[in-house]
Amino acid sequence: MIDAVLNSSTSLTVRQKTHWSDRIAHLSLALVALALMVFLAFPLGAILMQSLLGKAGEFAGFSNFITYAQTPALLTSLWNSVWVSIVVTVITLPLAFGFAYAITRSCMSHKSLFRGISLIPLLAPSLLSAISLIYWFGNQGVLKAAMQSVGIAQIYGAPGIVVAECFSVFPHALMILITGLSLADARLYEAAAAMGTTASRKFFTITVPGAKYGLLSAGLVTFTLVMTDFGIPKVIGGNFNVLATDVFKLVIGQQDFAKGSVVALLLLLPAVLTFAVDHYVSKKQTAMLTARAVPHRPVPSRGYDMAMTAFCTVISLLMLAMLGMAIFASFASFWPYNLTPSLRHYVLGMVDGEVGEGFVNSLKMASGTALFGTVLVFFSAYLLEKTKGAGWLRAPVRMLAMLPMAVPGLVLGLGYIFFFNALSNPLNWLYHTTALLTLCTIVHFYTTGHLTAVTALKALDGEFEAVSASLKVPWYKTFWRVTLPICTPALVDIARYFFINAMTTISAVVFLYSPETKVASIAILNLDEAGEIGAAAAMAVMIAGISAVATGVFMLLARLVDRRTQAWRGTR
Amino acid sequence: MTDQPYLQLRNVKKEFGAFTALSHINLEIAKGEFVCFLGPSGCGKTTLLRIIAGLETPTSGSIFQAGNDITRRPPAERDYGIVFQSYALFPNLSVADNVAYGLVNRRVERGAIKNRVTELLKLVGLPGSDAKYPSQLSGGQQQRIALARALATSPGLLLLDEPLSALDALERVRLRQEIRALQQKLGVTTIMVTHDQEEALSLADRIVVMNHGFIEQVGSAMDIYREPASPFVADFVGKVxxxxxxxxxxxxxxxxxxxxxxxxxxxxxxxxxxxxxxxxxxxxxxxxxxxxxxxxxxxxxxxxxxxxxxxxxxxxxxxxxxxxxxxxxxxxxxxxxxxxxxxxxxxxxxxxxxxxxxxxxxx
CATH class of the missing domain: 2.40.50.100 (RNA polymerase II/Efflux pump adaptor protein, barrel-sandwich hybrid domain)
Known part of the structure; x- marks a missing residue:
């Protein structure tokens, strides 16, 4: 009897009243969700829609895909993209692994210098290496004869794409592998040594299995980056067509949105696969290293360290040769006949090519991306990680925050055209504006910033919010007084990442600019198309210079911020 | 003991999906009492504390504090101070700012805040540490600051979630005695969650022994030890x-x-x-x-x-x-x-x- 009474009363589930300050949090989270829907989910949906529509906008089922499969030229591009990406992955992965191995597992000197040099390709648009290759091996290249003597007729086409891509993706693969290789437990090596294991056996039974997830992840990232890169094949591809250039030609050249969207979906495929595998792998990776692992410290060994130094020197020299040639050629008066230094190309690019304005636009966009992107990313991550309630919103927002990782810039840009250029869209006025370029770039690079913010927030004590609530201090005050000051180093990191990528990105914005809002990286592409390769080199070098200066400024800022807000850290 | 209990739990139940974390919890705590929730990990003692704090919502049941039904109130509308095992001190704020954190928001006058902070730091035995940062203090000292911060607004109820578990053995015993002395001096109703029977036996006016989401026994330390109500209690508290x-x-x-x-x-x-x-x-x-x-x-x-x-x-x-x-x-x-x-x-x-x-x- 009593039980029955109790049970009937327990069927009413207690729901806590929502405090007004929590309502603000829920509303903010809903706004974030809305923004990510409008600027990410809807444009991607627009591509899907477009791929199923005919020329006149009628529903066409899978006919676009069938036409695509029946167009030999397009299938050739697909095959080209795939094999070039595989070749680049096969070349880059061992080289990057060797480099990462030298940095994490040897006692060679000047590690930070080598590491710094290896990151050079990140400072400029990827096409810088393509431009540089043209100066080395192009029709009037200094080493053209040497190249032809080994049987390569010309650099334009697959050879150029492969070499240039190897350079531009190297730092991406390297960073992943360094992370993978630094997660080593010294105890395993000590145990192996105690059993008298040979060095090569240790390498294949401990090192390689330990780094296998990193290798897999680096391989997939390399493949996807090459597959979806637009700048390099545009500059050095010649008549060698790949998917990325096809999309551009189909959409901008022929206005064939249906086929363009089919190709875009093909580009999305490897990226989504990479994302899925990476997600799976990162879960495994964290489980591998326990809190009790003792970090592995390399021991000096003369011959081995020398060999590693030699290897890294060769790679670094190649990196420097790439940047160096671009710099040298940008100052040459008239390549290859008059090599006396002049600022001719800089003047030509900045004034005649109107890239000066492009730089202003680039700086506007990069600053906007860094500022608004950082604010949005961090605030959203905070709402996700540290506030409670509105559970139904959290899973979708979390997913949308991770999604940009799986969306190549070209695809995102194409989605923006389809979605924002539609006359029926009330946000149509955004099209061609710097604001939309900025938004697109924020979304494009959202995930890395999001992950950085989440990592920083997870490092904080989980009970700060509970303590605040018990003291009747609303969450936003604690956010402002505690969370934000503690996380400023992460904020600076996120801002730097956004800024540099906004300066160098081409793929997403190539669909979205107007003559008034053209950014510098796009202007370089146009200069190259107009045959002004010298000016293109000069402008690419300038972007690299600005990125380098910006990196320096952000590092200074980080130090300043550290001194101001992190005084409590080192005081133990 | 007054007629009306200060805190009253009626039929509190908590389910996480198919898992029942707490079932039919009925408990009354008098004003000024020091009560320990004791049990093995996973017995639901921390969940119960978090429900009292409003950090978790019970599936059913009701909670009354000082005669008011607080079951559905969010944490910010309840009256308690809380101390966690991890201290949860704000690392970028000085000790004084940490202790004053809840006072500043109540528009207390600045001079009054300063006096209150000084008074509290003296109370927890750390006078003059106002300007230090938490990282400059030992674990035991940090937990004393967390205690001062929780007590700053003079809450009617003090909740302690395994406050001593992160400390070394000596510090644990010392702070244990201080907490008890402080609680008796201030007369604040206190609930402490612990899995350490020695802690519970030495501190509490009454011990609530919990297992698998049920209350096995409620009683004084002597009752629990000498007159265990169930085989579980006899086994869990002391050797047998x-x-x-x-x-x-x-x-x-x-x-x-x-x-x-x-x-x-x-x-x-x-x-x-x-x-x-x-x-x-x-x-x-x-x-x-x-x-x-x-x-x-x-x-x-x-x-x-x-x-x-x-x-x-x-x-x-x-x-x-x-x-x-x-x-x-x-x-x-x-x-x-x-x-x-x-x-x-x-x-x-x-x-x-x-x-x-x-x-x-x-x-």
Whole structure:
């Protein structure tokens, strides 16, 4: 009897009243969700829609895909993209692994210098290496004869794409592998040594299995980056067509949105696969290293360290040769006949090519991306990680925050055209504006910033919010007084990442600019198309210079911020 | 004790999906009481504390504090201060700013805040540490600051979630005593969650022993220890020997050993099997043939034993003995080191033991 009474009363589930300050949090989270829907989910949906529509906008089922499969030229591009990406992955992965191995597992000197040099390709648009290759091996290249003597007729086409891509993706693969290789437990090596294991056996039974997830992840990232890169094949591809250039030609050249969207979906495929595998792998990776692992410290060994130094020197020299040639050629008066230094190309690019304005636009966009992107990313991550309630919103927002990782810039840009250029869209006025370029770039690079913010927030004590609530201090005050000051180093990191990528990105914005809002990286592409390769080199070098200066400024800022807000850290 | 309890839990239940974390929790806590929630990990004690704090919402049931139904109130609308195992001090704020954190928001005058902070830091034994950062303090000192911060707004209820677990053994005992002294001085109603029985026994006015989401027993430390209400409580709090026996009326038999119990719960008269719970210290020991000091020869509570193993633990020893009467079950008893030394008892020494029948518990 009593039980029955109790049970009937327990069927009413207690729901806590929502405090007004929590309502603000829920509303903010809903706004974030809305923004990510409008600027990410809807444009991607627009591509899907477009791929199923005919020329006149009628529903066409899978006919676009069938036409695509029946167009030999397009299938050739697909095959080209795939094999070039595989070749680049096969070349880059061992080289990057060797480099990462030298940095994490040897006692060679000047590690930070080598590491710094290896990151050079990140400072400029990827096409810088393509431009540089043209100066080395192009029709009037200094080493053209040497190249032809080994049987390569010309650099334009697959050879150029492969070499240039190897350079531009190297730092991406390297960073992943360094992370993978630094997660080593010294105890395993000590145990192996105690059993008298040979060095090569240790390498294949401990090192390689330990780094296998990193290798897999680096391989997939390399493949996807090459597959979806637009700048390099545009500059050095010649008549060698790949998917990325096809999309551009189909959409901008022929206005064939249906086929363009089919190709875009093909580009999305490897990226989504990479994302899925990476997600799976990162879960495994964290489980591998326990809190009790003792970090592995390399021991000096003369011959081995020398060999590693030699290897890294060769790679670094190649990196420097790439940047160096671009710099040298940008100052040459008239390549290859008059090599006396002049600022001719800089003047030509900045004034005649109107890239000066492009730089202003680039700086506007990069600053906007860094500022608004950082604010949005961090605030959203905070709402996700540290506030409670509105559970139904959290899973979708979390997913949308991770999604940009799986969306190549070209695809995102194409989605923006389809979605924002539609006359029926009330946000149509955004099209061609710097604001939309900025938004697109924020979304494009959202995930890395999001992950950085989440990592920083997870490092904080989980009970700060509970303590605040018990003291009747609303969450936003604690956010402002505690969370934000503690996380400023992460904020600076996120801002730097956004800024540099906004300066160098081409793929997403190539669909979205107007003559008034053209950014510098796009202007370089146009200069190259107009045959002004010298000016293109000069402008690419300038972007690299600005990125380098910006990196320096952000590092200074980080130090300043550290001194101001992190005084409590080192005081133990 | 006033008529109305300060805190009242009625039929509180908490489910996480299919898992029932708490079922039918009924509890009343008087104003000024110090109550410990004691139990193994996963018993629901922390969940219960978090429900009282509003950090979790019960699936059903209701909670009253000072006569008000607070079941559906969010944490910010309740009246309590809380201290966590992790301290949760704001690392970028000075000690003074940490303690003043809740005061600043209440528009307390600046001078008054400063006085209050000084007063609280003195109260927790850390005067003059205003300008320091938490990272400059030891774990115990940080937890004292967290306590000061929780008490700053003079809450009616103080919640402590395993506040001592992260500290080293010495610091733990010291802070334990300070917390108790402070609580008695301020008279604040306090609930502390702990899995450490020693902590609970030494601190609490009343202990709530929990297991698998149920309250097993509520009582004073002495009640819990001497009169455990269930086998779980007897087993969880302190050590205990468990022997199978049978009960016929007042006559209890274990092996070949048989005694009459002074008091027996009303059961039916037929013989039934029982489990006998005997604490290791509830046995008196004498040497064999020790003359005047030995037990009376006809005492039915006395039996012979032989030492099988001695585990040295400092001032007293865990001694495992072989008792022919209880065979094949063995008994562990606590004997003082002095006794063992004086009687030169070693492994294989014979011994006479006497049961204290009023201390036996039957389940």
């Amino acid at each position: 020997n468990v022997l199978p026996g049978s009960l016929n009326g007042q006559q209890l038999s274990v092996g070949t050993f048989s005694i009459a119990l002074p008091r027996v719960p009303a059961r039916d008269s037929s013989t039934q099997s029982v489990k006998v719970y005997l604490r290791p210290e509830d046995v008196l020991a004498r040497p064999v043939g020790g003359g005047a000091a030995s037990f009376a020869a006809d005492d039915p509570h006395v039996f012979d034993a032989v030492i099988e193993k001695i585990e040295f633990l400092g001032s007293f020893c865990h001694v495992r003995v072989n008792t022919p009467a209880f065979a094949p079950h063995k008994l562990t008893v606590y004997l003082s080191l002095n006794f063992l030394t004086e009687q030169s008892l070693v492994v294989d020494s014979p011994l006479r033991l006497k049961l204290l029948p009023e201390r036996l518990r039957l389940f």
